[in-house]
Amino acid sequence: MQDSNKFFNWAEANYSQYFNPRGENTFEIDNYLVRYYKNTDIYIGTLGKDVYIYGEIFNGLKHVGSIGDFIDLTKTESEIVNKIQIVGSNEFIIQTKASLEILKNLAPIEFEKIQKYVGIIEQGEFSHMWAFESPPRYEVSDKDSFYSLKWYAGAIAHETKHSELYQAHLAKYGLPVPDSIWSSDIAEKICLDHQIIVMTIIGAPQSDIDFINGLSADCDIGC
Structure with a gap:
C-alpha cells in the first residue's frame, strides 16, 4: 500500500x-x-x-x-519549504509540500501555527511529534502521509497542536514540561478535536472526519 x-x-x-x-x-x-x-x-x-x-x-x-x-523508494532528500525542513524521499517531499499548500490556502491561521511550532517534518516508520527537540520534529509514517493529501494535512494539524501545548507550557513555566500537558489522553483528545476542526475547514471527506470523531469519542473513556 x-x-x-x-x-x-x-x-x-x-x-x-x-x-x-x-x-x-x-x-x-x-x-x-x-x-x-x-x-x-x-x-x-x-x-x-x-x-x-x-x-x-x-x-x-x-x-x-x-x-x-518510475520512482526511487529508498532515496532520502531534504528541502526547506516556508521555513519548515522536509526530510524524506522525493515523493514524500512532494506529498508534504502539497498538503502544506492546502493548509496555507484553506486554513492560513493553522499554517502559521505549523510554521511556529514545527521545524522539521521527517519521513519515518511511525507518526509522532518530538515536541521537546529543537526545533520540534514531526516524524510521520507513510501510512499517514500517503493516504491522501487532506488526511495528511489533518495529521499535520494534529501533531502541531501537540507541539503547541508543549511549547506554550514551556514558555510560561519553563522546564520540565509534564507529559500530562502535551501527550496524555486529555491532550490527545484536544488534538483530535482540533484535527476535526481543521479537516472540516479544508473540506476533507466526511468519512475521514467521522473516523477522527470516533477516536475523539473513545478518549472520553480513555484513549
Missing part, C-alpha cells in the same frame, strides 16, 4: 492530464490497489509491484512496468 500510494502520488504530479483530481483515496479491487479519476474516467493500479492503467484512451487494461521503474 505504501509503495503504491507513493507511485500514485508521483503519477498525479507528473501526468495530471490523465490522473486528476489529485489526492484520490486508494481502494482494493480483486487484489489490485487502485485509484479512480472521475475527471478522465481512468484507473491506475498495482498488483504487487506491477503497474497497470485502465481506460478507454488506453484501449482497456495495460501493463506499463513496475513501481521501481
Whole structure:
C-alpha cells in the first residue's frame, strides 16, 4: 500500500492530464490497489509491484512496468519549504509540500501555527511529534502521509497542536514540561478535536472526519 500510494502520488504530479483530481483515496479491487479519476474516467493500479492503467484512451487494461521503474523508494532528500525542513524521499517531499499548500490556502491561521511550532517534518516508520527537540520534529509514517493529501494535512494539524501545548507550557513555566500537558489522553483528545476542526475547514471527506470523531469519542473513556 505504501509503495503504491507513493507511485500514485508521483503519477498525479507528473501526468495530471490523465490522473486528476489529485489526492484520490486508494481502494482494493480483486487484489489490485487502485485509484479512480472521475475527471478522465481512468484507473491506475498495482498488483504487487506491477503497474497497470485502465481506460478507454488506453484501449482497456495495460501493463506499463513496475513501481521501481518510475520512482526511487529508498532515496532520502531534504528541502526547506516556508521555513519548515522536509526530510524524506522525493515523493514524500512532494506529498508534504502539497498538503502544506492546502493548509496555507484553506486554513492560513493553522499554517502559521505549523510554521511556529514545527521545524522539521521527517519521513519515518511511525507518526509522532518530538515536541521537546529543537526545533520540534514531526516524524510521520507513510501510512499517514500517503493516504491522501487532506488526511495528511489533518495529521499535520494534529501533531502541531501537540507541539503547541508543549511549547506554550514551556514558555510560561519553563522546564520540565509534564507529559500530562502535551501527550496524555486529555491532550490527545484536544488534538483530535482540533484535527476535526481543521479537516472540516479544508473540506476533507466526511468519512475521514467521522473516523477522527470516533477516536475523539473513545478518549472520553480513555484513549
